[in-house]
Amino acid sequence: MLQPGSTIGMLGSGQLGRMFALAARRLGYRVNVYSPDNDSPLGQMADVEFVASYDDLDQIRDFARTVDVITYEFENVPAATAQAAEAIVPVRPGQAILEVAQHRVREKSSLRDLGLPVPKFEVIKSVEDLTNAVGVIGTPCVIKSATTGYDGKGQAVVKADSDLAAVWNSLGTKEAILEQFIEFETEFSMIGARGLDGSFTSYGPIENRHHNHILDVSLMPIAYPESARQTAEDALRTVMAKYDVVGVLCIEFFLTKTGNVIVNEIAPRPHNSGHLTIEACECSQFEQQLRAVCGLPLGSSRQHSPAAMANLLGDVWEHGEPDWSKSLENPSSFLHLYGKTNPRVGRKMGHLTYLDKSSEQAAIEVARLRAQIARR
Ligand SMILES: Nc1ncnc2c1ncn2[C@@H]1O[C@H](COP(=O)(O)OP(=O)(O)O)[C@@H](O)[C@H]1O
Numbered sequence: 001m002l003q004p005g006s007t008i009g010m011l012g013s014g015q016l017g018r019m020f021a022l023a024a025r026r027l028g029y030r031v032n033v034y035s036p037d038n039d040s041p042l043g044q045m046a047d048v049e050f051v052a053s054y055d056d057l058d059q060i061r062d063f064a065r066t067v068d069v070i071t072y073e074f075e076n077v078p079a080a081t082a083q084a085a086e087a088i089v090p091v092r093p094g095q096a097i098l099e100v101a102q103h104r105v106r107e108k109s110s111l112r113d114l115g116l117p118v119p120k121f122e123v124i125k126s127v128e129d130l131t132n133a134v135g136v137i138g139t140p141c142v143i144k145s146a147t148t149g150y151d152g153k154g155q156a157v158v159k160a161d162s163d164l165a166a167v168w169n170s171l172g173t174k175e176a177i178l179e180q181f182i183e184f185e186t187e188f189s190m191i192g193a194r195g196l197d198g199s200f201t202s203y204g205p206i207e208n209r210h211h212n213h214i215l216d217v218s219l220m221p222i223a224y225p226e227s228a229r230q231t232a233e234d235a236l237r238t239v240m241a242k243y244d245v246v247g248v249l250c251i252e253f254f255l256t257k258t259g260n261v262i263v264n265e266i267a268p269r270p271h272n273s274g275h276l277t278i279e280a281c282e283c284s285q286f287e288q289q290l291r292a293v294c295g296l297p298l299g300s301s302r303q304h305s306p307a308a309m310a311n312l313l314g315d316v317w318e319h320g321e322p323d324w325s326k327s328l329e330n331p332s333s334f335l336h337l338y339g340k341t342n343p344r345v346g347r348k349m350g351h352l353t354y355l356d357k358s359s360e361q362a363a364i365e366v367a368r369l370r371a372q373i374a375r376r
């Protein structure tokens with residue numbers, strides 16, 4: 001067990017790392033960060049900041065020697081980086097889940113092999129593959145590049161009249177996956193935490209509403225059929241146990257109109273949809289990550305208030321610095337800003353969490369508040 005006062009190494013310096021560090025600091029831990037970026041959300045508040053490429057294995061080893069355990073806030077940690085670090089200190093969650101989570105073909109294949117419900121899919125390496133696979137899967141369908149996609153980037157919907165050569169060339173990738181299009185009713189996530197001793201706890205279902213392929217609003221609790229919740233939690237337990245995940249892992253699901261649950265993707269780290277656990281639950285997803293990777297007992301994931309979270313994208317800055325007082329003077333509203341200076345359209349700059357009598361009401365209020373904050 002890594003006692004308070006130990007040093008955690010974080011690979012990646014974005015907002016997920018920053019919120020992790022806030023939880024870690026409260027419990028007396030130190031946080032060193034490694035990432036290629038300067039003046040980053042976590043770099044601003046880490047004890048020690050390494051600014052270097054993930055491929056610089058000598059730097060990675062130097063970094064590993066300054067910490068007691070390493071975790072990460074994004075799943076595209078290169079295998080060689082994780083291996084170099086692991087030779088010096090534990091990396092949690094370990095490499096097995098990283099390999100799966102950073103490659104959509106490996107991800108979908110392993111989920112299917114575990115008996116979990118995934119969309120029909122085919123592996124695509126050429127326009128010929130794509131033509132054949134569209135014939136097998138039918139239209140509409142979705143093509144996703146196998147690596148490095150996020151927030152809907154690196155994917156496209158293929159329709160009956162799509163020009164397949166143009167679709168394939170626009171992806172600019174060597175390998176992709178073609179998936180059946182799921183006519184979902186809603187999207188939701190479940191977030192699990194698993195301790196060094198195999199203990200387990202989870203949050204959700206959390207309903208996720210997207211806008212322009214980017215998460216817009218998340219709400220919890222949500223009344224889904226008990227069978228759907230159970231299927232989702234079983235999937236979480238199965239994946240986390242199979243890959244011996246010590247840490248936090250999120251699964252994104254589709255809920256179909258007929259009440260079926262389908263797995264979309266996994267992320268072996270805290271997730272944007274879990275930000276509302278900071279105010280709405282006894283122990284947040286970030287504190288669970290800390291507890292898990294340090295071998296501490298997991299915290300209670302019990303929710304004490306219905307909540308909704310709205311992302312604050314750079315778009316909110318379009319007409320100038322937002323009017324924060326609208327949030328600050330409202331006791332049900334919790335403002336989080338990530339310390340980013342350049343509010344580009346679509347960039348996640350912060351979020352608002354709102355607590356209310358029901359999550360639906362919180363979702364209405366949080367969207368209203370976000371609209372009031374933006375200057376016109
Ligand atoms: N097979 C599918 N059927 C229908 N919609 C999909 C499918 N795959 C993805 N989407 C939509 O695109 C969004 C982004 O896809 P996802 O696979 O989660 O990639 P990302 O890594 O960008 O989050 C999903 O949240 C969902 O709204």
Ligand SMILES: [Mg+2]
Pocket residue numbers: 151252265
């Ligand atoms: Mg997704």
